[in-house]
Amino acid sequence: MIYLDNSATTYPKPVGVREAMLRSFRELGANPGRSGYEMSMRTTRAIYECRQCAAQLFGAAGPECVVFQPSCTQALNQVLKGFLKSGDHVVVSDLEHNAVMRPLSELTKRGVTYTVAKVTPADSDATMEAFRQAMGPNTKLVVCTQASNVFGIRVPVERIAALCHQYGAKICVDCAQSAGLVPINLTDSGIDYLCCAGHKGLYGPMGTGMLIFRDPQDQLATLIEGGTGTQSRSMLQPDDPPERYESGTLNVPGILGLRAGMEFVKKKGPKRIWQEEMQKIRLLYGRLSRISRVKLYTEAPSLPWYLPVLSFTVEGMPSEAVGEALAGAGIAVRCGLHCAPLAHDKMGTETGTVRVSPSIFTRREEMEMLASRVRQICQK
Amino acid sequence: MGKPLIMVSSVTYAMKARELLTRHGIRGYVERIPRTAETGCGYGVYVPQGADAAERILRENNIRILGRLEQDDAE
Numbered sequence: 100m101i102y103l104d105n106s107a108t109t110y111p112k113p114v115g116v117r118e119a120m121l122r123s124f125r126e127l128g129a130n131p132g133r134s135g136y137e138m139s140m141r142t143t144r145a146i147y148e149c150r151q152c153a154a155q156l157f158g159a160a161g162p163e164c165v166v167f168q169p170s171c172t173q174a175l176n177q178v179l180k181g182f183l184k185s186g187d188h189v190v191v192s193d194l195e196h197n198a199v200m201r202p203l204s205e206l207t208k209r210g211v212t213y214t215v216a217k218v219t220p221a222d223s224d225a226t227m228e229a230f231r232q233a234m235g236p237n238t239k240l241v242v243c244t245q246a247s248n249v250f251g252i253r254v255p256v257e258r259i260a261a262l263c264h265q266y267g268a269k270i271c272v273d274c275a276q277s278a279g280l281v282p283i284n285l286t287d288s289g290i291d292y293l294c295c296a297g298h299k300g301l302y303g304p305m306g307t308g309m310l311i312f313r314d315p316q317d318q319l320a321t322l323i324e325g326g327t328g329t330q331s332r333s334m335l336q337p338d339d340p341p342e343r344y345e346s347g348t349l350n351v352p353g354i355l356g357l358r359a360g361m362e363f364v365k366k367k368g369p370k371r372i373w374q375e376e377m378q379k380i381r382l383l384y385g386r387l388s389r390i391s392r393v394k395l396y397t398e399a400p401s402l403p404w405y406l407p408v409l410s411f412t413v414e415g416m417p418s419e420a421v422g423e424a425l426a427g428a429g430i431a432v433r434c435g436l437h438c439a440p441l442a443h444d445k446m447g448t449e450t451g452t453v454r455v456s457p458s459i460f461t462r463r464e465e466m467e468m469l470a471s472r473v474r475q476i477c478q479k
Numbered sequence: 480m481g482k483p484l485i486m487v488s489s490v491t492y493a494m495k496a497r498e499l500l501t502r503h504g505i506r507g508y509v510e511r512i513p514r515t516a517e518t519g520c521g522y523g524v525y526v527p528q529g530a531d532a533a534e535r536i537l538r539e540n541n542i543r544i545l546g547r548l549e550q551d552d553a554e
Contacts, residue, residue: 132490133520135511147494163491316541329489330545332519339488339543 101430101465106248106276106408106437106456108298108305112360116302119359123352130348132328142351149358150341156361156369157293158284159311166310166341167354171275172198174294174310177344178271179203179242181319182292185210188237190230190268192218192254193445194247197438199273203242212237215441218247220397221404223255230259234266241270245277249442249454250397251380251408253281260289275299276406279364280373285313300372301364302458303357306350315340323347372459376407379457379466386470387411392477396446410452413477418451424476425453430469481549483530486512486523488543493522496542503536505529513550523548 102110123145129138131146150162159165168174179202183189191199193215203213216233219225230241241263246253256272263270271292274283278293279300285293290313297307324336325346337343364372380400387393392414400409413421422434435451436443443449455469487493493509500507507524526533530547537544 132522140509143490144494147491150491162495163489327489329521330519331521337488339492341491342489 101468103455103457103461103465103469104431104433105458105461106299106454107433109300109302109458111460112304112356113302113363115359115363116304116356120304120352120356123355127351127355131351132342132349133326145358146349146351146354149354149361152358152361152365153309153311156365157278157311158286158288159293159313160286160315163315163340164285164312166312166344167349168294168308168310168344169306169350170308171273171294171296172308174308175199175242175271175273176202177310177319177322178292178294179206179240180322182240182269182271183211186237187211187239188235189213190216190233190238190241190243192216192230192243194218194244194250194252194254194442195242195439196244196248196273196275196442197440198275199242199244200441217445218252218254220250220252223258226255227258227262230262234262234268238266238268240268242273243270244273244275245281245283246406246408247439247442248276248408249410249437249439249452250446251276251400251406252397253277253404253406256290257288260291263291264289276408279361280369280376280406282369285311289313291317297353297357297360300369301357302360304353304360307353307357309357310344312340319344321346367459373407374402375459376457376461377402377405379461379463380405380407380409380455382463383409383455383466383470386467387473390470390474390477393473396448396452407457409455410446410448411455411473412448412450412452413473416476418453421453421473421476425469425472428472430472432469482525482527484510484512484523484525484548484550485530485534485537486518486521486545486548487537488521488545490522492542493524496524496537499540499542500524500526500533500536503532505533505536507533512548514548518546518548521545 131143150165278295297303418434
């Protein structure tokens with residue numbers, strides 16, 4: 100199989116990830132943060148080291164800023180529902196995933212309003228102007244993807260963060276697609292809440308995600324309450340992160356796998372991974388642009404404006420039919436709306452696209468084979 | 480002689496506290512709070528020597544201290 104659905108989840112995972120998860124079953128099988136015996140403390144230490152690793156990778160102030168979540172979606176829900184109150188106004192980009200739009204839509208029932216700001220690809224000034232226009236006196240939060248999960252279009256989140264702070268608002272960035280590719284420094288960038296998946300560009304296992312705070316004293320209301328292993332006499336949820344947001348037993352195998360994934364990314368270097376994957380996407384873009392029935396929706400993607408995610412359609416064929424034909428040839432891509440109808444509305448692809456997303460393990464020949472297969476499909 | 484345990488709000492802060500103290504040349508050990516009937520479950524840092532200085536360093540570095548237990552060695 101040629102696997103080109105890495106924006107959904109990266110596959111394969113590095114060997115170190117699999118080994119770390121196996122080690123957790125073999126050696127670190129006790130509940131972390133609940134007991135003082137040796138295996139529990141070793142497991143607790145391993146979890147702490149994963150927090151340190153994430154804090155270092157994302158330039159957070161310390162390990163206490165790193166909250167483990169089961170997914171990026173859960174992390175985004177935690178911020179949106181833990182932060183917003185009736186009367187608050189939110190600004191989002193027109194590239195947002197349903198992980199943002201659905202909780203936000205739910206919050207409108209509780210008196211939250213929002214405005215969608217237009218992102219202009221490869222033009223940060225125009226994008227900034229759109230966000231500036233969308234801000235209002237009640238704007239409390241901007242929620243914004245760092246890059247589209249459909250078209251790879253990057254959003255200038257650092258500049259938007261500066262704008263937010265001018266307005267006294269906070270910014271939550273959805274780094275589902277960008278974590279592990281775009282170097283991010285939470286402290287320098289001014290991003291207040293960073294949400295990311297563990298199983299995409301960080302090469303961890305599914306069922307892992309993180310919410311990383313710029314300021315650990317910045318307290319959100321909790322979505323769930325329960326046991327944290329501390330201050331158990333009190334019926335009140337503890338105030339301090341990360342445990343405040345982590346009631347219940349942690350996904351130890353997943354978190355240890357995530358740590359190994361992050362170490363893999365750190366060793367390679369996020370920017371290098373980004374550059375290598377962009378070369379593959381540009382190769383594919385060049386090949387597909389020569390096929391008359393193929394329609395591409397962005398300019399030729401380049402650094403720093405795009406991430407290695409490319410969408411296309413074939414004239415006269417639904418995207419799902421193209422995907423099925425590719426699957427028949429052993430090529431895995433993602434078709435349809437990619438849980439991001441807003442982005443498809445923006446680009447005029449309401450019936451869906453075929454999305455291609457490589458990983459560090461994708462070979463150039465695999466991109467050539469995909470292009471060749473698409474050409475054959477178009478000739479039928 | 481008592482065994483001074485500085486109680487903090489979570490095991491993450493206990494581990495952070497231990498590292499901070501090590502950087503300041505003070506030995507510390509992350510341990511479970513022994514008398515949970517009074518305080519509930521939790522963690523602290525056992526500091527064999529220099530507990531007062533350790534407590535000051537932790538406060539200066541924004542680590543919330545819930546209290547201190549002076550436990551007998553015999554316990």
